Amino acid sequence: MxxxxxxxxxxxxxxxxxxxxxxxxxxxxxxxxxxxxxxxxxxxxxxxxxxxxxxxxxxxxxxxxxxxxxxxxxxxxxxxxxxxxxxxxxxxxxxxxxxxxxxxxxxxxxxxxxxxxxxxxxxxxxxxxxxxxxxxxxxxxxxxxxxxxxxxxxxxxxxxxxxxxxxxxxxxxxxxxxxxxxxxxxxxxxxxxxxxxxxxxxxxxxxxxxxxxxxxxxxxxxxxxxxxxxxxxxxxxxxxxxxxxxxxxxxxxxxxxxxxxxxxxxxxxxxxxxxxxxxxxxxxxxxxxxxxxxxxxxxxxxxxxxxxxxxxxxxxxxxxxxxxxxxxxxxxxxxxxxxxxxxxxxxxxxxxxxxxxxxxxxxxxxxxxxxxxxxxxxxxxxxxxxxxxxxxxxxxxxxxxxxxxxxxxxxxxxxxxxxxxxxxxxxxxxxxRIGISKRVRLVLRPGVDDADSIFNFLERQGSAWGARREVIYRAISATNELFEAVGSAGLAEGDIDLEVSFDEFNLDVVARYRGEPPVLPSRRPDVVDLLGEGPSASLAAFMVTRYANSVRVDTRDGACRVRLHFDH
Incomplete structure (x- = not known):
């Protein structure tokens, strides 16, 4: 309505x-x-x-x-x-x-x-x-x-x-x-x-x-x-x-x-x-x-x-x-x-x-x-x-x-x-419209790449797609937090493969890597969690769920996939 x-x-x-x-x-x-x-x-x-x-x-x-x-x-x-x-x-x-x-x-x-x-x-x-x-x-x-x-x-x-x-x-x-x-x-x-x-x-x-x-x-x-x-x-x-x-x-x-x-x-x-x-x-x-x-x-x-x-x-x-x-x-x-x-x-x-x-x-x-x-x-x-x-x-x-x-x-x-x-x-x-792909990829290397890599990539693609600015910036924030949660906790055994797809109604970011899946809490970490080990990863994992409209994590044979969905 x-x-x-x-x-x-x-x-x-x-x-x-x-x-x-x-x-x-x-x-x-x-x-x-x-x-x-x-x-x-x-x-x-x-x-x-x-x-x-x-x-x-x-x-x-x-x-x-x-x-x-x-x-x-x-x-x-x-x-x-x-x-x-x-x-x-x-x-x-x-x-x-x-x-x-x-x-x-x-x-x-x-x-x-x-x-x-x-x-x-x-x-x-x-x-x-x-x-x-x-x-x-x-x-x-x-x-x-x-x-x-x-x-x-x-x-x-x-x-x-x-x-x-x-x-x-x-x-x-x-x-x-x-x-x-x-x-x-x-x-x-x-x-x-x-x-x-x-x-x-x-x-x-x-x-x-x-x-x-x-x-x-x-x-x-x-x-x-x-x-x-x-x-x-x-x-x-x-x-x-x-x-x-x-x-x-x-x-x-x-x-x-x-x-x-x-x-x-x-x-x-x-x-x-x-x-x-x-x-x-x-x-x-x-x-x-x-x-x-x-x-x-x-x-x-x-x-x-x-x-x-x-x-x-x-x-x-x-x-x-x-x-x-x-x-x-x-x-x-x-x-x-x-x-x-x-x-x-x-x-x-x-x-x-x-x-x-x-x-x-x-x-x-x-x-x-x-x-x-x-x-x-x-x-x-x-x-x-x-x-x-x-x-x-x-x-x-x-x-x-x-x-x-x-x-x-x-x-x-x-x-x-x-x-x-x-x-x-x-x-x-x-x-x-010729030459604009609706599905693009980026390889992220933990410890080498940083937030600027994600920002530049998604902003460039958002402009090419003509996406809404606020949706792209939420996707940038969520992807950064996911990269932080996976990277700082050492969950990924190698590179993280990022695939982003777009249509007029949906923006999806899918991260694939070999390793352990992140724990994405549905509630904000309390003070004890933040003062304990890995507070950065804990808070980052929570923020992923706040920025994205929905999050889904799948694992199979040591391969992990995290899908972030954003309504457009």
């Missing part, structure tokens, strides 16, 4: 009061609304009408609402069971623009549904691919999710999210006020005000935007003119398929799946104080929900849906990760799909408010990603495994246009820093 982290006010299985649930859900909806720009961009790229854009925005809210609920379910193998909201996935944007320009919105809808079906199929055997997703891979993906949002976040923060190329003082003032309010409440507030830090910050941003003229009368007119309730036009529904676009959408859904794996890993970590590794069965359920969300999005008439990393960052910042909040988010989004007047509140969100909210949220994602990476030991292989994809991913944003010449079929991979880094880290992980 997961251990509840002390920094959470409402953990995943908690039931916040209904008013708190609705308010917490509402501030998540404000953050999700930022992604609604993607459907508008797609419609404008093909010269579509405002009605078509309105239709896609409404359907995007409907699909995001359904997807958010699916992720929170955790029933019949569907959903991770976490607060992991869905929205219009940035990974789909490049392929969606290509489809819309080739065959219109109907082709976009059809290809999105097909891509979602592929993700559903992937979820059925994803749990068997644990080797592809060690912590350094998932950690980098989580960090890149946050890093990839930085250009958008900063552009909006500075009031340059659209065609405006200049930062105005009022825009900067709103951004600083919004972010300052959010951060100030999170850092210095007492009680439960922290839960609503984003909602309070955004409210301050809206009020300041009205006062400083960023939200104008034209924006307010849009709200006034929007109908209170409306049913989407059925004329816009339709689906088509083009086999030539299959590969770009497969690349897009793969990148989206990698991001979702990172997002769910983050959810697992923030909801378990004793988190050790990614639960791939749980991830598979989340990927199934993600695929179903994309299929549903294509069928109702919008682009692909995927998990929202920014919203997960928001849940970290507020300390509220209850899945009940996900149901509130889903309900609000579904209602907004049919209530244009209320949806307009999100559509006219000022750019500085968007930017401040994104900066607040992605700060937590970036730090969480690097925490996951550093939960394991890193050698040269793993340093390059993290460093090269990170550098190449950053090049997409640092050097715009660098990859304009790539073949169109690979454009989704090079379209964002996240997708390029995610694909590279998975490929390099497979490459760098």
């Amino acid at each position: 997961a251990k509840r982290p002390p920094n959470l006010t409402y953990a995943v299985d908690d039931d916040p009061p209904l008013p708190a649930t609705l308010l917490l859900g509402l501030q998540h909806v404000f953050l999700i609304a930022i992604s609604l720009i993607f459907p508008v961009v797609i419609v404008r790229s093909i010269g579509g009408s405002p009605e078509e854009a309105e239709f896609m925005v409404s359907m995007s809210m409907l699909a995001a609402g359904v997807g958010t609920v699916l992720h929170a379910l955790n029933r019949r193998g569907v959903g991770s069971g976490y607060l992991c909201p869905a929205l219009c996935g940035p990974s789909f944007l490049s392929a969606s623009l290509l489809a819309a320009n080739v065959g219109g919105l109907h082709l976009l809808f059809g290809m999105t549904a097909v891509a979602g079906s592929f993700e559903v199929l992937l979820s059925r055997f994803l749990h068997r691919l644990r080797v592809l997703f060690p912590p350094e891979v998932t950690g980098l993906v989580v960090a890149m999710v946050g890093i990839s949002v930085i250009p958008t976040a900063l552009a909006n923060f500075m009031g340059r999210g659209g065609a405006d190329a200049a930062t105005e003082i009022p825009e900067l003032a709103v951004a600083l006020l919004t972010l300052g309010t959010m951060v100030g409440i999170s850092v210095w507030s007492r009680g439960r005000l922290r839960l609503y830090s984003v909602l309070v910050g955004m409210a301050m941003g809206y009020l300041a935007s009205i006062h400083l003229g960023i939200l104008t009368a034209d924006h307010l007119d849009l709200f006034a003119e929007a109908p209170l309730a409306a049913v989407p036009h059925l004329d816009y529904f339709g689906w088509s398929f083009d086999v030539a676009l299959l590969l770009p959408f497969m690349v897009a859904i793969t990148c989206s799946s990698l991001k979702t794996i990172g997002d769910i890993t983050t959810c697992q970590k923030i909801n378990d104080a004793d988190w050790k590794r990614t639960d791939m069965k749980n991830v598979s359920q989340g990927i199934l929900a993600d695929g179903l969300s994309a299929v549903f999005g294509g069928l109702v008439g919008t682009m692909g849906q995927s998990t929202s990393s920014s919203n997960i960052g928001l849940s970290i910042g507020t300390g509220a990760t209850s899945r009940r909040i996900a149901f509130a988010i889903g309900g609000i989004l579904v209602l907004l799909a049919f209530l244009p007047k209320l949806a307009m509140v999100f559509v006219v969100m000022p750019e500085p408010v968007m930017g401040a909210t994104l900066i607040y949220s992605v700060s937590f994602m970036i730090v969480a990603g690097f925490q996951i990476i550093m939960s394991r030991m890193l050698d040269a292989r793993r340093t390059f495994l993290v460093g090269i994809p990170l550098i190449m991913g950053l090049s997409v944003d640092a050097l715009p246009g660098l990859y304009d010449g790539v073949p169109p079929i690979l454009a989704p991979v090079f379209s964002s820093s996240l997708s390029l880094a995610a694909v590279l880290v998975v490929l390099l992980n497979l490459l760098f």
Whole structure:
């Protein structure tokens, strides 16, 4: 069972009061609304009408609402069971623009549904691919999710999210006020005000935007003119398929799946104080929900849906990760799909408010990603495994246009820093596994070798395996004590052969030698024992049992074997 982290006010299985649930859900909806720009961009790229854009925005809210609920379910193998909201996935944007320009919105809808079906199929055997997703891979993906949002976040923060190329003082003032309010409440507030830090910050941003003229009368007119309730036009529904676009959408859904794996890993970590590794069965359920969300999005008439990393960052910042909040988010989004007047509140969100909210949220994602990476030991292989994809991913944003010449079929991979880094880290992980043995040996000579030999050997292997640092150090301590107990008591007639094996769940150290077996007491030696002969060996033998999770000693025909087991 997961251990509840002390920094959470409402953990995943908690039931916040209904008013708190609705308010917490509402501030998540404000953050999700930022992604609604993607459907508008797609419609404008093909010269579509405002009605078509309105239709896609409404359907995007409907699909995001359904997807958010699916992720929170955790029933019949569907959903991770976490607060992991869905929205219009940035990974789909490049392929969606290509489809819309080739065959219109109907082709976009059809290809999105097909891509979602592929993700559903992937979820059925994803749990068997644990080797592809060690912590350094998932950690980098989580960090890149946050890093990839930085250009958008900063552009909006500075009031340059659209065609405006200049930062105005009022825009900067709103951004600083919004972010300052959010951060100030999170850092210095007492009680439960922290839960609503984003909602309070955004409210301050809206009020300041009205006062400083960023939200104008034209924006307010849009709200006034929007109908209170409306049913989407059925004329816009339709689906088509083009086999030539299959590969770009497969690349897009793969990148989206990698991001979702990172997002769910983050959810697992923030909801378990004793988190050790990614639960791939749980991830598979989340990927199934993600695929179903994309299929549903294509069928109702919008682009692909995927998990929202920014919203997960928001849940970290507020300390509220209850899945009940996900149901509130889903309900609000579904209602907004049919209530244009209320949806307009999100559509006219000022750019500085968007930017401040994104900066607040992605700060937590970036730090969480690097925490996951550093939960394991890193050698040269793993340093390059993290460093090269990170550098190449950053090049997409640092050097715009660098990859304009790539073949169109690979454009989704090079379209964002996240997708390029995610694909590279998975490929390099497979490459760098070559030459890593899961079973290694060391010969120890009593009276010649010392603790440094054991330390250097196990630390080097722990780094190569990407093992947890604390487990390797316990193994070093236990092996040192065993060497001391056997060596100082003269139990070994010759060399001690040490064999160490590792997998993601177990670390085993087996010592073989000819001679007498050590006596490993289950209780601490008393003062009389420590003052008698061989106190060092007696204490060392006891410490072996304290460091290892289990110890087994076997003897046969003068050969002794001591097996130390450590849970990983």
